[in-house]
Amino acid sequence: MGLPVFSKCCCLELKWGALIVAIVDLIFCGSAAGHSAIIRGRDLLNILWYVAVLLHLAHIIACILVIVSVWVPKKEFPCVYLITALIRFIFDIIFVIFIIIEFGFEGDxxxxxxxxxxxxxxxxxxxxxxxxxxxxxxxxTPAD
Structure with a gap:
């Protein structure tokens, strides 16, 4: 059993759905990278913050590549997004767990x-x- 493959996204052709996803992801990624500045402080927190910003910047570049791939269809551009999204997904889960353990549920x-x-x-x-x-x-993919 493979991964589900969509034929449409948001009732639009798949390439326009990919464009919408890339733009929304670009906005969320910038927001998440900007909000992660709240944890700056000690040495370990600074290192974690730099890694978070670096991963989110790499993912922003991948989102831009997906936007470009809508007009210049190259399969390598979405592939970059798939890789950075997985890495950022794993890091964000670790990051949220760290924030909750370190700071709890208070304020910012x-x-x-x-x-x-x-x-x-x-x-x-x-x-x-x-x-x-x-x-x-x-x-x-190997499932083909």
Missing amino acids: YLITAIIILIYIALTVYFWLVIYSYYRKCGGH
């Missing part, structure tokens, strides 16, 4: 955790849409 830390949790939930759907678009562009 709660808002940061909520934003990242919403982003994690949307990431699964976004990844599946871009995966479907990747397959439509001619990408091959």
Whole structure:
């Protein structure tokens, strides 16, 4: 049994759905990267913050590549998104757990955790849409 592949997204053709997903993901990614600045402080927290910003910047570049791939269909562009999304997904889960353990549910830390949790939930759907678009562009996976 393979991954589900969509033929449409948001009642639109898959390439326009991929464009919408990339733009929304770009906005959320920038928001999550900006909100992660709240944890800066000690040495370990600074390192964690730099890694978070670096991963989110790499994912922003991947979102831009997906936007470009709507007009210049190259299967390599969505592939970059799929890789960065998985890495960022795993890191964001670890990041939220760290925020909750370190700071608890108070004030700005709660808002940061909520934003990242919403982003994690949307990431699964976004990844599946871009995966479907990747397959439509001619990408091959071991399941083929």
